[in-house]
Amino acid sequence: xxxxxxxxxxxxxxxxxxxxxxxxxxxxxxxxxxxxxxxxxxxxxxxxxxxxxxxxxxxxxxxxxxxxxxxxxxxxxxxxxxxxxxxxxxxxxxxxxxxxxxxxxxxxxxxxxxxxxxxxxxxxxxxxxxxxxxxxxxxxxxxxxxxxxxxxxxxxxxxxxxxxxxxxxxxxxxxxxxxxxxxxxxxxxxxxxxxxxxxxxxxxxxxxxxxxxx
Amino acid sequence: xxxxxxxxxxxxxxxxxxxxxxxxxxxxxxxxxxxxxxxxxxxxxxxxxxxxxxxxxxxxxxxxxxxxxxxxxxxxxxxxxxxxxxxxxxxxxxxxxxxxxxxxxxxxxxxxxxxxxxxxxxxxxxxxxxxxxxxxxxxxxxxxxxxxxxxxxxxxxxxxxxxxxxxxxxxxxxxxxxxxxxxxxxxxxxxxxxxxxxxxxxxxxxxxxxxxxxxxxxxxxxxxxxxxxxxxxxxxxxxxxxxxxxxxxxxxxxxxxxxxxxxxxxxxxxxxxxxxxxxxxxxxxxxxxxxxxxxxxxxxxxxxxxxxxxxxxxxxxxxxxxxxxxxxxxxxxxxxxxxxxxxxxxxxxxxxxxxxxxxxxxxxxxxxxxxxxxxxxxxxxxxxxxxxxxxxxxxxxxxxxxxxxxxxxxxxxxxxxxxxxxxxxxxxxxxxxxxxxxxxxxxxxxxxxxxxxxxxxxxxxxxxxxxxxxxxxxxxxxxxxxxxxxxxxxxxxxxxxxxxxxxxxxxxxxxxxxxxxxxxxxxxxxxxxxxxxxxxxxxxxxxxxxxxxxxxxxxxxxxxxxxxxxxxxxxxxxxxxxxxxxxxxxxxxxxx
Numbered sequence: 001x002x003x004x005x006x007x008x009x010x011x012x013x014x015x016x017x018x019x020x021x022x023x024x025x026x027x028x029x030x031x032x033x034x035x036x037x038x039x040x041x042x043x044x045x046x047x048x049x050x051x052x053x054x055x056x057x058x059x060x061x062x063x064x065x066x067x068x069x070x071x072x073x074x075x076x077x078x079x080x081x082x083x084x085x086x087x088x089x090x091x092x093x094x095x096x097x098x099x100x101x102x103x104x105x106x107x108x109x110x111x112x113x114x115x116x117x118x119x120x121x122x123x124x125x126x127x128x129x130x131x132x133x134x135x136x137x138x139x140x141x142x143x144x145x146x147x148x149x150x151x152x153x154x155x156x157x158x159x160x161x162x163x164x165x166x167x168x169x170x171x172x173x174x175x176x177x178x179x180x181x182x183x184x185x186x187x188x189x190x191x192x193x194x195x196x197x198x199x200x201x202x203x204x205x206x207x208x209x210x211x212x213x214x
Numbered sequence: 215x216x217x218x219x220x221x222x223x224x225x226x227x228x229x230x231x232x233x234x235x236x237x238x239x240x241x242x243x244x245x246x247x248x249x250x251x252x253x254x255x256x257x258x259x260x261x262x263x264x265x266x267x268x269x270x271x272x273x274x275x276x277x278x279x280x281x282x283x284x285x286x287x288x289x290x291x292x293x294x295x296x297x298x299x300x301x302x303x304x305x306x307x308x309x310x311x312x313x314x315x316x317x318x319x320x321x322x323x324x325x326x327x328x329x330x331x332x333x334x335x336x337x338x339x340x341x342x343x344x345x346x347x348x349x350x351x352x353x354x355x356x357x358x359x360x361x362x363x364x365x366x367x368x369x370x371x372x373x374x375x376x377x378x379x380x381x382x383x384x385x386x387x388x389x390x391x392x393x394x395x396x397x398x399x400x401x402x403x404x405x406x407x408x409x410x411x412x413x414x415x416x417x418x419x420x421x422x423x424x425x426x427x428x429x430x431x432x433x434x435x436x437x438x439x440x441x442x443x444x445x446x447x448x449x450x451x452x453x454x455x456x457x458x459x460x461x462x463x464x465x466x467x468x469x470x471x472x473x474x475x476x477x478x479x480x481x482x483x484x485x486x487x488x489x490x491x492x493x494x495x496x497x498x499x500x501x502x503x504x505x506x507x508x509x510x511x512x513x514x515x516x517x518x519x520x521x522x523x524x525x526x527x528x529x530x531x532x533x534x535x536x537x538x539x540x541x542x543x544x545x546x547x548x549x550x551x552x553x554x555x556x557x558x559x560x561x562x563x564x565x566x567x568x569x570x571x572x573x574x575x576x577x578x579x580x581x582x583x584x585x586x587x588x589x590x591x592x593x594x595x596x597x598x599x600x601x602x603x604x605x606x607x608x609x610x611x612x613x614x615x616x617x618x619x620x621x622x623x624x625x626x627x628x629x630x631x632x633x634x635x636x637x638x639x640x641x642x643x644x645x646x647x648x649x650x651x652x653x654x655x656x657x658x659x660x661x662x663x664x665x666x667x668x669x670x671x672x673x674x675x676x677x678x679x680x681x682x683x684x685x686x687x688x689x690x691x692x693x694x695x696x697x698x699x700x701x702x703x704x705x706x707x708x709x710x711x712x713x714x715x716x717x718x719x720x721x722x723x724x725x726x727x728x729x730x731x732x733x734x735x736x737x738x739x740x741x742x743x744x745x746x747x748x749x750x751x752x753x754x755x756x757x758x759x760x761x762x763x764x765x766x767x768x769x770x771x772x773x774x775x776x777x778x779x780x781x782x783x784x785x786x787x788x789x790x791x792x793x794x795x796x797x798x799x800x801x802x803x804x805x806x
Contacts, residue, residue, distance in 0.1 A: 009634045011664075015641035022648060059626060084629050107633075111640030 001124055004029040004044055006037035006066065007052035007082075008059075016050065016110055023113045025120065032056075034066035041070055041077055047124040052107070053083040053090065064093055067102065075101075078123035082107045086134055088213045092206065095128055095165075100202045103129030103165070128165035128205045135163040138212035147211070150192045158185040159193075163208045167201060222277045227270070230286055234266050237293045244300025244307075254471045258296070261474050265289035265481040272484070276577070280332030284325040285484055292318030298382040302373070309386040312367040319444070320356040323415055326441045326480065327352065327422060329434055330575075335418060337425035337571065348418045355411030363404050409453075412445050426571065436483030443476030501582060505589040511541045513586060513593045517566065520582050521575075527567040529556075530594040532601060538565070541593060543601030559583035564590045609777040616774050627675055635668035684722050688712045692722050693743055700729045700741070702758070707744035713752060717804050720782055721745060721754050724775045728756035728798045731771065736760025736796060747804060752784075754800040764790040772798070 003025055007013040010032070017027040028044045031037040033055045041049055049070055053063035067079040078101035081094055091104040103123045109115050109131070119129045139148070139160060151159060161171045168186060172179040190197045195207045238259070245255055266289040273282025291314050297304075298311025327348050328334050334352065338344040370393040373383040393400065423431065423438045447470070501520040508516050518526040529538040529548055537545045548556050548565060555570040557579045564586075572579060642661040649657055676682070684692035690710040697704035713721070725743055732741045738760030745754050766772050766788050775798070776786040784802030 009630070009638075011638045012634055012641070015638050015645075019641050019644055022645060054629065059630065084633060107637055108640070110637055111644055113644050 001048070001120060002026045002028050002044065002046045003048045003050055003120060004031065004037065004040045004046045005050045006031040006034070006040075006055065006063070007050075008032050008055045009052075012052075012110070019110065019113050020050075020116070020120075023117045025117060034062045034069075037066050038069060038073075041074055045074065046077060048078040048080055048101075048120050050080045050082060050120075053081050053085065061090065061093075064090060067094060071102065078102060078120075080105060080119060080123055080129070082110065083131075086131075086137055088134060088138055088209055091130055091134055092209055092213070095130070095202060095206045095209065100126045100128055100200075102202075104134070105129065105131045106133055108133075122165070122170070126201075127167060127170070128202045130163055130165045130205065130209065132160070132164055135160055135209075135212070138163065138209065141212070147193050151189065155185055155189050155192075158182060159189050159208065162186065162189070162204065163212060165205050223274050224277070227273055230273070230283070230290070231270055234270065234286065234290050234293075237290060237297070238263065238266070241293050241296055241300050244297065248300065248302075254474070257471055257478075258474045259293075261478040261481055262289040262293050262296075264478070264485060266293075268481060268485040279330075281325070281328065281330060282332075284321060284328055284332060288318050288321040288325055289481075290318075291321055294318075298384075302381060302383045304382075305384045305387055308371075308373060308382040308384040309368065309388060311382055312371055312386050313364050313388075316360055316364065317357075319448070320352065320360055322444070322477065322480070323356060323441065324352045325484075326437050327415075327418060329422075329437055329484070335422050337422055344418060344421050347414050348422075351411055351414045351418060355407065355414065359404070359407050359411075366400060405453075409449060412449055416442060416445055433483055433486060436486075437480045440476040440478070440480030440483065443479070444473045447473035447476065501585050505586055508589065510593070510596045513589050514541055516589075517582055517586055520585075521566075521568065521572060521578060523568045523572055525569055528590075528593070529565040529567055530590070530597045531562045531564065532594070532598050533562060534598065535601070539597050539601055541597055541600075543597045543599070543604055545601075557583065559590060560587055563587070564594065605780075609780050612774065612777050613781060616777070624675065624679065627671070631671040632668045632675070635664045635671070639664050639668070680719070681722065684718055689718045689721055689745060692718075693725050693745060696722075696726050696729055697743060701733050702729075702736075702738050702741050704729065704732075705740070705742040707742070707746070709746070711747065713747065713804055717752060717782060717802055720778045720784075720802065721752065721800070724754060724778060724786070724798070724800055725756055727771050727775050731764065732756070732758045732760065732796070735764065736762075738795070750803060750805050752800075752802045752804045754802070755797060757795060757797040759795045761792070762790045762794045762796050763792040764788055764796045775800075 003020065005013055005016055005020075005027060007016065007030075013030050013032070017030060020027050028046055029040040031040045037049060037051060049067075051063040051066055053061055055062040055066070063081050063083070067081055070077055070079050079094075080103040081090075082105055083090055084107055086106065094102050094104050101123050103119050105116075105119055109119070122129050139156070148156065148159075157175065158171055161174055166174065168179055168182045171186075172182045175182070187197060189195075190204075193208070193211050195204070195211060199207065242259065245259075265285060269282055269284075269286030269289065271282075272279075272285055276282060295311045295313075295315030295318060297307040298315070301307035324334070328336075335345055335348040338348075340346075340349075365388075368386045368388040369390045371382075372385050372389065372392070373381075374385060419438050419441055423434055426434045501516055504516040504519075505513060514526065514528040517528065518524055527546075528541055529546060530541065531537075532539050532543075535545075538548055540546050549567060552570065554567050555573050557566045557568065557573075559565065560583070566579065566583070568579075639661050642657050642664070646654060646657050646661075681692055681695070683695050688710060689712075690706075690708040693708050694706050697706045712718070725745075729741065729743070732738050736758045738758035741756065741758040743754075743756050745752065747753075764772065766776060766786075772786070772788055779786040779800050779802055782802050784800060787799045788796065789799065790796040
């Protein structure tokens with residue numbers, strides 16, 4: 001798999017490149033800011049761009065801006081945004097829209113090469129990836145009228161994986177059940193959460209996240 | 215009669231009053247004895263009586279101006295001159311008439327132009343064109359020319375031979391003999407002189423009118439109009455003297471009531487103006503009532519109404535700040551120059567900024583000032599409070615902003631500093647698991663460096679949030695630590711005495727920022743810090759020998775320091791002349 005990396009901290013950029021290379025990923029370029037990244041993507045057409053959310057000049061959400069740009073211009077290139085913020089607002093902005101192939105992971109994940117590579121593979125396979133810590137945070141929120149209270153423990157587990165962006169097949173593999181069982185769970189969950197079923201994968205992730213956040 | 219009681223009557227006033235009554239009595243007696251009772255004469259006498267009473271009234275009630283005598287002498291001289299009409303066969307009356315008759319008109323002109331403070335066109339500077347023109351008009355074209363004319367008439371007029379030429383049919387006691395040259399020609403010369411100066415008088419009158427304040431215009435308008443009518447009538451008479459024959463003059467003279475009417479208008483205007491001045495106590499009475507009811511900010515409108523100047527501004531002296539401020543506490547400066555006038559009330563209490571024409575009514579301004587004194591004290595207190603409140607609000611907003619900015623900076627520092635390094639360390643540990651021996655050593659060394667750097671950054675950050683040495687050991691040691699870290703050598707004079715926590719924190723950050731400024735901006739070779747507590751006050755001074763020129767609002771964070779001091783009721787002062795170093799002086803109250 002071919003990826004490019006954008007991070008304004010050279011130390012982290014190089015560390016990440018080394019880590020991914022060791023894990024068998026081909027790092028075909030590094031960029032220090034959004035503009036450089038777009039040039040790089042234009043040249044290299046990687047499968048996935050790994051983008052730090054904070055880059056010059058404002059050090060806030062340049063990564064998201066660059067991600068949106070990449071997805072408009074190069075729909076085939078996936079984007080994995082690495083972020084310091086455990087905040088659903090940023091994830092929702094990324095997952096918004098029609099395109100799939102995107103991921104929002106906490107930057108902490110760079111210390112686990114296996115997890116990182118797994119996310120990259122899922123993204124290049126056209127899935128959406130949302131950090132589990134963010135999903136946990138949303139699930140653990142206290143709500144006044146909690147639609148989640150109606151869910152069984154198993155359904156909660158399925159919901160968590162749905163929010164993380166897994167497909168039905170992915171959930172089935174993770175939980176060691178048949179895809180059929182997962183489909184049933186998903187149908188129940190969507191009904192209980194008042195989310196229309198049959199929507200596209202990425203839209204479902206967005207809807208679930210939005211519902212969890214509401 | 216309060217009118218009577220409030221007046222000031224000098225011996226001169228009494229003499230004038232007696233003389234006036236005597237002249238009127240003689241004049242009326244003459245008319246009655248002569249059997250001349252036409253309505254024009256009555257009209258004339260009533261007008262003169264009104265003018266006389268007005269003159270005596272103004273004289274008594276406003277003795278500080280020349281207005282009273284000016285008004286008085288106009289009817290007095292005119293009636294004295296009129297005696298020659300009432301007693302056509304008296305040589306004494308002829309002497310008075312020929313000597314004085316036209317003098318009254320000039321006094322009338324002077325009075326008009328001196329309205330309302332007795333000084334000639336005081337709306338204009340004395341040396342200005344208008345000021346000089348008015349002076350020329352009254353004293354040269356008026357009195358001087360008229361005295362010559364009258365002396366000539368006294369010497370040569372002989373009414374005995376010319377029943378229609380003059381009201382009198384006698385000679386004056388100063389009669390010398392027949393004129394050396396034709397009386398007709400002399401009169402023509404005189405007429406031309408008057409025709410030349412009258413337009414000057416008219417111009418000056420209306421220029422004066424243009425400078426009246428709205429209130430002043432109401433009273434001055436009838437005077438100006440009356441004067442203009444009288445002038446035009448005079449000009450018509452003169453026209454006949456100069457270009458037409460003397461016989462036609464007789465028919466013109468029968469219209470003299472027009473001139474009298476003009477004068478009546480002026481007399482009534484002065485009289486009404488006098489009543490307005492009299493009523494000045496009225497507005498001031500209202501003012502006192504109004505001020506008692508006025509809420510905060512209501513004093514200025516009340517004063518503006520009482521004085522009659524809607525443009526009135528109020529300036530209050532705030533002694534604590536040493537500045538002038540308006541009613542809402544906003545700093546203002548008193549105007550200089552001719553457009554606005556300033557009248558001070560009390561010692562360092564307030565000032566009225568008003569239209570300069572009201573300088574002619576010093577009594578009114580003074581009365582208003584003393585009536586409003588208590589309310590102004592109050593208003594000043596309010597303005598002071600409002601200024602403090604506004605300042606407090608601003609400083610509070612600045613403190614909140616500074617706090618936000620500080621938190622943003624911390625977030626940035628944490629995310630981009632320590633967190634990045636920790637992530638780097640995490641990745642290095644990952645790589646270590648699979649690294650070969652040579653790489654392993656290098657990775658370990660790199661990780662070691664990163665750990666040290668992360669620790670150092672966290673330490674700095676924590677110190678920036680709140681230094682432990684300050685909490686544990688107080689201001690003295692904390693300030694000494696700051697001094698040690700400063701790139702510029704710093705002498706510290708601070709005891710180890712503990713102060714209240716908030717004071718220690720404030721002083722610490724003030725000193726820290728001030729020393730940072732010294733390092734960044736001052737180009738100093740030495741700096742010193744002293745912190746001392748005495749009499750419940752902490753005094754802090756940070757000074758350097760650098761380039762100076764620092765200002766509270768110069769964007770060096772000094773304003774934020776001032777806010778920190780202000781939050782504890784303290785003050786911060788910056789003394790920093792260019793080239794003379796900078797001293798930051800902080801005083802914070804701090805009870806033991």
